[in-house]
Amino acid sequence: MLPVVALVGRPNVGKSTLFNALTRSRDALVADMPGVTRDRHYGVCRLAHRPFVVVDTGGLSGKEEGIEGLTAQQVRLAISEANLLVFVVDARDGVLPLDAAILGELRRSGKPVIVVVNKVDGTDEQSSLGEFASFGIASTLPMSAAHNRGIDLLVETALPQLPDDRDDDPGLEDSGIRVAIVGRPNAGKSTLINRLLGEDRLIVSDVAGTTRDPIRVPLERDGKKYTLIDTAGVRRRARVEEAVEKFSVIKTLQSIAASQVTIVLIDARENLADQDLTLIGHAIEEGRALVIAVNKWDGMDTYAREQCQRALERRLQFVEWAKTVFISALHGSGLRELMKAVVRAHSAATRVMSSSELTRTLEKAYEAYQPPLVRGHAPKLRYAHPGGSNPPTIVIHGSRTKHIAPAYRRYLEGFFRKRFKLEGTPVRVDFRDGE
Ligand code: GDP
Numbered sequence: 001m002l003p004v005v006a007l008v009g010r011p012n013v014g015k016s017t018l019f020n021a022l023t024r025s026r027d028a029l030v031a032d033m034p035g036v037t038r039d040r041h042y043g044v045c046r047l048a049h050r051p052f053v054v055v056d057t058g059g060l061s062g063k064e065e066g067i068e069g070l071t072a073q074q075v076r077l078a079i080s081e082a083n084l085l086v087f088v089v090d091a092r093d094g095v096l097p098l099d100a101a102i103l104g105e106l107r108r109s110g111k112p113v114i115v116v117v118n119k120v121d122g123t124d125e126q127s128s129l130g131e132f133a134s135f136g137i138a139s140t141l142p143m144s145a146a147h148n149r150g151i152d153l154l155v156e157t158a159l160p161q162l163p164d165d166r167d168d169d170p171g172l173e174d175s176g177i178r179v180a181i182v183g184r185p186n187a188g189k190s191t192l193i194n195r196l197l198g199e200d201r202l203i204v205s206d207v208a209g210t211t212r213d214p215i216r217v218p219l220e221r222d223g224k225k226y227t228l229i230d231t232a233g234v235r236r237r238a239r240v241e242e243a244v245e246k247f248s249v250i251k252t253l254q255s256i257a258a259s260q261v262t263i264v265l266i267d268a269r270e271n272l273a274d275q276d277l278t279l280i281g282h283a284i285e286e287g288r289a290l291v292i293a294v295n296k297w298d299g300m301d302t303y304a305r306e307q308c309q310r311a312l313e314r315r316l317q318f319v320e321w322a323k324t325v326f327i328s329a330l331h332g333s334g335l336r337e338l339m340k341a342v343v344r345a346h347s348a349a350t351r352v353m354s355s356s357e358l359t360r361t362l363e364k365a366y367e368a369y370q371p372p373l374v375r376g377h378a379p380k381l382r383y384a385h386p387g388g389s390n391p392p393t394i395v396i397h398g399s400r401t402k403h404i405a406p407a408y409r410r411y412l413e414g415f416f417r418k419r420f421k422l423e424g425t426p427v428r429v430d431f432r433d434g435e
Pocket residue numbers: 009010011012013014015016017018059118119120121143144145146147
């Protein structure tokens with residue numbers, strides 16, 4: 001599962017700026033829904049070979065309730081979720097009492113801490129770092145988040161301190177297609193998982209991970225094997241105290257990352273929320289094959305169904321390649337079609353494409369429509385070869401490819417998608433210059 005890094009610190013030290021630089025995403029998942037702790041932002045940092053979840057804990061202002069109350073609540077929550085704590089301080093302010101109080105909390109957790117001295121731009125870097133040396137934290141790094149300086153060093157320093165328990169379990173191969181079922185609270189995730197499990201009287205073994213990890217549930221249906229990655233906590237909910245949030249953004253991000261196919265479950269009776277689109281966006285960024293399941297289709301009249309379908313068509317244009325399935329988890333309708341879509345998306349995501357076929361397709365695409373000239377020169381695209389699967393990745397060699405516009409990349413992606421029937425999965429096109 002993806003490790004978790006929490007950004008902690010006073011307000012205005014630059015945590016959200018750092019968060020944006022690390023996640024490079026416009027749409028952070030904000031946990032602003034009922035039953036979920038507010039004001040925290042979640043994203044995935046993919047700047048290095050090993051991605052991790054980044055949590056921006058929001059400001060610890062120390063004003064309203066005093067330092068004690070604040071550190072107790074916010075910081076402890078962040079600590080409990082994180083594998084590594086990044087303590088952000090402001091080079092211009094120097095060490096303030098609130099910093100010292102926060103540091104105390106972080107220390108007591110026993111978790112690794114990196115101190116990031118932000119806003120070193122325009123200050124004497126060495127003396128700024130020197131001031132924070134009194135914290136006694138070995139990893140104290142200079143940073144100018146607003147200018148994207150120090151980000152790489154932070155990532156480099158963080159990675160070795162994170163657990164590396166990614167899905168390289170050899171047993172995983174024969175446990176079928178890994179499917180994550182994600183969605184907002186009350187979309188029907190637990191109902192769907194129970195329905196899928198119950199119907200076929202399935203072999204359910206309680207493969208518990210650690211307490212925080214999503215749980216994997218084996219499923220066999222119509223002769224196909226799957227492993228469901230349960231974010232809803234179906235198998236666990238009964239055992240856990242009420243206080244634990246039913247919905248966890250971190251678990252959702254981890255499940256998407258651990259899956260091969262992600263089912264995004266949408267409640268047909270609610271308007272499509274930004275949160276739904278953000279989840280879809282995350283699955284795409286992660287390169288996961290994608291199926292959109294519109295749940296609670298039962299008991300809706302024709303008018304309501306049409307309204308819903310029209311809204312979906314409009315807002316899901318950017319993922320027109322993903323299959324949308326209408327289901328009722330409660331009554332079990334549409335589930336066969338749902339799992340069929342999962343299998344199709346998985347086989348598209350793992351399709352084998354030969355270099356010769358790819359190159360031929362590239363030539364056709366290039367013939368039909370050439371990339372616009374760059375300062376009078378046409379970028380050349382010479383040949384293509386496969387660069388990986390799930391998502392299918394196509395490496396294209398040529399010259400001046402750095403200047404190829406996003407629109408042309410999308411054109412190529414669409415062309416390859418059509419030729420190789422890559423429905424249900426994102427497609428990546430990587431350009432390489434030279435040779
Ligand atoms: P947060 O409250 O900790 O999330 O802080 P923000 O990210 O919102 O940043 C607070 C202010 O500091 C904003 O005006 C940022 O533009 C500014 N800021 C953030 N990082 C830097 C930096 O590296 N250098 C400078 N000079 N300003 C920064």
